Structures are given as structure tokens and as C-alpha cells.
Amino acid sequence: MKDVAKELNVSVVTVSKVLRGHSDIGPETRERVLRRVQELGYRPNLAARGLVTGRSHMVGVVVPELKHAFFGEIAAAVGSRIRRGGYRMLIASSEEGRDLEIESIEALLAHQVDGLIIASTLTEADRGVFRRIEKHNVPYVLVDRDIPGLKANFVGVDDEAIGTIATEHLIQRGNRRVAHIRGPETSTSIGRLRGYMNTMARHGLTVPGGYVAKVEHSDVEAVAGGFQAMQRLLAMDLRPDAVFCHNDLVAIGALRAILSLGMRVPADVALIGVANSRYVDLLTVPLSSIDQNATQIGDRAAKLLLRRIEMGSKPRPARILVPVKLIVRDSSAIPITEEQLHEVGELREATA
Amino acid sequence: MKDVAKELNVSVVTVSKVLRGHSDIGPETRERVLRRVQELGYRPNLAARGLVTGRSHMVGVVVPELKHAFFGEIAAAVGSRIRRGGYRMLIASSEEGRDLEIESIEALLAHQVDGLIIASTLTEADRGVFRRIEKHNVPYVLVDRDIPGLKANFVGVDDEAIGTIATEHLIQRGNRRVAHIRGPETSTSIGRLRGYMNTMARHGLTVPGGYVAKVEHSDVEAVAGGFQAMQRLLAMDLRPDAVFCHNDLVAIGALRAILSLGMRVPADVALIGVANSRYVDLLTVPLSSIDQNATQIGDRAAKLLLRRIEMGSKPRPARILVPVKLIVRDSSAIPITEEQLHEVGELREATA
DNA sequence: TTGAAAGCGTTACCAA
DNA sequence: TTGGTAACGCTTTCAA
16 A cells, blocks of 8 residues: 555555545546556455454354355355454354353354354353353354353244144144154254144144154264154154154254164154255155255345444344244155045046 | 463463363362353364464365265265364355356455365366465365366366276177266266277277267256266167176166156166266166265375375375275176076976 | 553544 | 544564
């Protein structure tokens, strides 16, 4: 910048102003500066600018697992949205670990991010971290996993609604012995469980002991976890005829367990997962699932954060729930009713 | 920092030194400073530090699609590796677009990243961008896709080897009419094609006109592309009995096309893809694939970049090819030979 | 062992 | 419309 200024016999202030599109600059001066800057391919040092403006134009993003498609999609949506506002993403993975998540947040703050988007694995006990963030006056938005007892901006899905929709769907298709394979102790898993329980109760259906199986990991080991949980369910006297699974991986494990015992899906046991992951429509038995709309979560979270950053003031936390979508495939296809069978029979007779 | 210094009646310099573990500091002073810093939860402003030291401790990462599992995995590996060196990831998605990629690189440079890792969609014609990077004295490493004619650090797989291994495998299992569905004009796609061609030639097998079909997109639309390409191949007089597909998505499209015509995989047509994506082992027909080892690509690239950053000097570009792995599943399972059938027959007779 | 002064590249403020 | 000066929060250098 100094160089440009010297060459053109203007001050650095003038150059700075031109670069920021400041109004009171002579049109001729502006031209000269612009041209030279263009030629040199000069770009202002954003770190230096940030030091004086207090704006780094970086947003910190913390996810539990970047290689997880769901979080990758959220990050992609966040990146796309904030880029249009002139921001970039400083991203960190907590690898599902408490300490690493805290350390990541601290590091991003040290890098002077203007805001944070966090898919947290923390609990209410860790609220200290969020106090720290607030002390830095950095707005933040929680995505996917909410932290009970923390008043913070949140964008995610209504997990209870997921539980309700999935369970309702299974009941609608005629199942009565509906079991649930739940995930670990996160708001996500607890919400889905609640939706399941409430829906069962509303329909006057009992949930026999053992009908809520649990897998300890919702990630890599979830397939194995789902497999084992399903085996336990199938070993019960009162075998379930449908299972709402915490996510698609669990459902895939469950599917394998069922098929490996020579039973059929959905004839013997119907199955539904959550996430609507890529490829689940291509499984041996195409899997019904509930789409969580990761792109919309990321987009809304970014929009909200940008608004908070640009506001300065601190209004009461927003809570945004994006709609989910039930995707019915073979694993929970609506069975053909007797009436329909009759109709087919009549049709056959008629055409014969 | 000023506050800490004033409170303790020492200078900011002293505090700064303590924080960086500088040697010549009185043990008692160090204690006092450390304690107070701890209490306040103070962390130095990395942007300000960077302004002085010329090191931002940020690495820029540019990928074509963050939501793509392959790049997510690379990014995860990069993040994990550089974190241990005290670096963070400033990440940008080019969304497979030339202009956006260039703009992203420029922006990351403006943010003063210490190094760049780029999965590029650019061609030799865009070498100007890389000159720019070099002018900034920022080391960079290309991953996955190399740019012909550009002498740069590169970490990726040997795409020609992929083509060779896949084709060789199909030939080994007895196929002679081996076709290829190739991808768009990238180094990746071209390398795989070359491997295919050379291997066919080495075995004295001809590649009839039309045996190399092409899909224009390797991403979202690849399934549809693979489907159509496969339909064309199946409509030929001399129908292929095996197809090496550019990637798993293409292979899935091809699989659908085959099954939808009532043909079987691998009995009528054997299939192999590339990427070994999650879930491909769970398809109607479990898909053979070649694993590209994204984690290792990311890890090696990050290691290389860190070394270059810490070196200062600029040695000649490194070129690292990580090993790939053939994963044989049902879609190209080794067929049972007549001899083996006889053996089974004899066995039966013996046991009878 | 400690600290005063200078400076990193930029913008804010105010005067010319 | 233009620019001088101070300041952002830190590190480097060098003198005490």
C-alpha cells in the first residue's frame, strides 16, 4: 500500500479509501489508484485491517466430525452463505471430544473470529466455555445439537418431531409392536426418544421392557451397534414388527441383523432411519428415512449469525427449527391391505 | 496483555515473553504472570502477533465440494495434522467453479495464510494464480488433481495405477469385453483412462469403438450419467461383459441400468468403481471399488506443507503418490470356474 | 532479567 | 478532496 501511494504521489490514506470504496475521493485519483492496484494485483492485508477495525471477517465453525456427510453439508452451506457476506470459515473438528472442542473454540477466539457456529458435544456443565465466548463479545449459533439449560441461538431440527413422525408413520402402516433403537445421551437422541414415547402413548400402545435398545455411538461403530441391538430385539419373546432407528447407520446395522436371520424387511420387521444419507436408496432394501435438511440448517445458522455480527446489540436468542421430511422407501413401504388384495382379485377376474 | 502487565507491575514485554516460553525470565515473575493469565483466561491476539511475526498460523484449504465425502475426509485429515503443529484451517469451497476457486485463493492469501492446500479444478491456462501464490511466498500443495505442466508439490493417488489395477482385475476374473465409463477432462479421469487403455493393449485386447463412454460430471449428476452411459454400452452389438467405472456414483448408475434391463451383476456384466464410498458395500449388489485413501492424502499433504512452511527455502517440488487398494465385492466377484464346479460335484459324490 | 522504543499494515479521526 | 497522526495488540531489538 505504501508502495502504491509513493509511486502515485498520494498518501496511504487515499489508497486505503479508494480500496474501500470510500465516497470522498476525486474520480481521477480513484482511477489512477485503481489501475495501479490492479496491475500489481495488490490486496490489503486483512489481518492488519482486522486489528484496527475489530473485524476479522472470519467465522469459526466447530463440528464433531468433518468427514461426516451431515456436518460436511452444514459446513458447505455455511461457507456458501457467509462468503456472500465477505466472510470466510475458520474450521475445526472436535473429533467428538470435549477437550478438543473447548480447545478449538479457544483457538478460534484467539484468531479473532467475528462469530462462531458450533455443533457441540458439550453439556450444560461446560457452560463456562460459552460464558467465555460471550465475554469476547462474539455471537455464536449452536447447530444440530442444543445444550439444555443454555440460552443460546440454536438452529436445528425438532428432534421430538422426528421421533413423532417416524413412529406415527410406522403405526399408520399397521405396526403395533414398534421398538426404538436410540442413540447416546445427546439432546438429539433424547428428543427422538421422547417423540417415540409420546406417540406410542398417544396411540395407547405399550412399550414393553427392552423395546428401547441403545447404541453408544452414533458414528462409525453405529452399524455394529445397530446390528447387536437388533439381535437383542429379535431375541425377545414379543418380537417387534417395526423399529425406528436413531439414524441410518443404526438402521443399516439393524437391516443386516434381520436379513442375516432370514427374515424379511418390511414384511417381518419394518425399518426407518434418520438422516436420509446418500446411497440409502440403493441398499438391498431401500431404506426409509427422515431427511434433516443439513443444507438449510447451515444456511439459516449462517444467516442468523451474520445478522448478529452486524447488529452489535444482543437481542434474545433465536431458536430456529427447520422442517424435516419423511422419505418412505421399501423398508417401511405401506403394506397391501386385504381390501386391496381383493380389489386386485376382482380386477383379475374382470380382465380374465 | 497491557492489563495483566499493569496489574503485576511488569512490562508487556515481560508478559509476552512468559507467554511464549521465552527463556530469560525470573521464575518468580513467570509464576505470577502465568497465574494471572490463567485466572483471566487471557489469550494473545493471534492476528496482532501475525502482523509482527509474519506467521498467521492458518493454512488455507480449497476444495471443490466440501459436502463430498472424499474432500471432507481430506479436510479432516489436514485439520487433524496441522492442529498438532499449532495451525488452523481456513477453508473455502470452489463449488467446482474456476472463478470461485481463483477468488477463494486470493481471499485466503489476503487473510495471510501461511500455506495452501488445493484440490484444484484449474488447468494449465490458469497458472497465473499459482504465480501469484509464489509471489506471496506462500508454499502450496496440490491434492487429488494435478495440473499438467505445473511444477508444484502434489499429493494424490496414481490414477493410471487405478486404471491399471481395475482393468487388470476384470481381465483376471475372465472378462475380455471390458469397457470403460470415463469422467470429465481432468488429470484424474485422463489417468484412469490411460491405465485402462494400456492394460487392455498389454493383454492384446481390442477396445471397440464406443467402449469408452463418457460422463460429463463426476458429482451429483454422475449417477444419471452412469445410467445413460451404461444404456448406450448395453445397446451395442458387442455388449461388454465388464465395465470399469470412473467412480462409485457412475458405477451405481451403471448398476441400475443393468438391473433395470433384467440382467445380472456380475454374471452378465461385472462392475467396478473408484472411491470405495461409504455404503457401497451395502448396495443391492455390493460394489467392488478402489479405495483412494483420502485420509492419507490429507495427512501427507499437510505434513509436506508444514515442512515447506517451516523451511523457508524452496526445494524442488515433491510428488507423493499414496497407495490405493482394490476392494473386491460381489459386483466383480471371481466367478466359479468349471473345474471348481467339478470339484464341488466330486465332493458331493464323495460325501453322498 | 527486565523494559523502552520501534514497527508490523491497516484504518479512524480530524485538520487542512 | 486529501493527508498527518495515532492507534490496533503484539513482537523484536537493544540498552539498562
